[in-house]
Amino acid sequence: MHVPIYILWLIKEIFSAGYQVAWAGLRPAAGYDPVIVRYPLRVTSDWQIFWFSTSITATPSTLSLGLREPAEPGAPRILLVQAAFGSDPAEVMASLADMEERMAPHVKSIDHGMPGQGPTTTLDPRYYQYPTDRRPRKEKK
Numbered sequence: 001m002h003v004p005i006y007i008l009w010l011i012k013e014i015f016s017a018g019y020q021v022a023w024a025g026l027r028p029a030a031g032y033d034p035v036i037v038r039y040p041l042r043v044t045s046d047w048q049i050f051w052f053s054t055s056i057t058a059t060p061s062t063l064s065l066g067l068r069e070p071a072e073p074g075a076p077r078i079l080l081v082q083a084a085f086g087s088d089p090a091e092v093m094a095s096l097a098d099m100e101e102r103m104a105p106h107v108k109s110i111d112h113g114m115p116g117q118g119p120t121t122t123l124d125p126r127y128y129q130y131p132t133d134r135r136p137r138k139e140k141k
Contacts, residue, residue, distance in 0.1 A: 035082070037089055038078045042076065042110040049067065090115040093127070
């Protein structure tokens with residue numbers, strides 16, 4: 001029964017995010033702050049990973065960039081995700097965890113120490129990076 005509910009929720013999220021992106025594009029200070037996060041997956045089957053990454057890409061302002069195999073045995077696969085509004089990477093991770101749980105409710109009890117997957121609210125900087133240079137620019141003389 002969760003599949004039809006997930007599809008309806010995803011449609012709502014697509015429209016909601018689309019409105020947010022359109023509204024941001026109309027303002028002079030759009031608020032874009034792109035970030036790339038390394039999300040440790042709780043879903044394991046290729047089919048689930050496909051649908052999860054497709055759901056991310058279908059949602060405006062997010063893009064699934066690729067999949068990385070675990071660095072050590074027993075570790076989760078890592079999904080690289082770019083979010084256009086990433087001023088708070090922990091919030092991005094929590095929203096990804098929420099989407100993953102809505103798609104596959106059985107993963108709710110799995111916690112890899114990320115925000116949204118358990119009690120953790122902070123995010124280790126090794127799990128995200130800003131693709132743009134964030135240092136202040138020097139004035140030309």
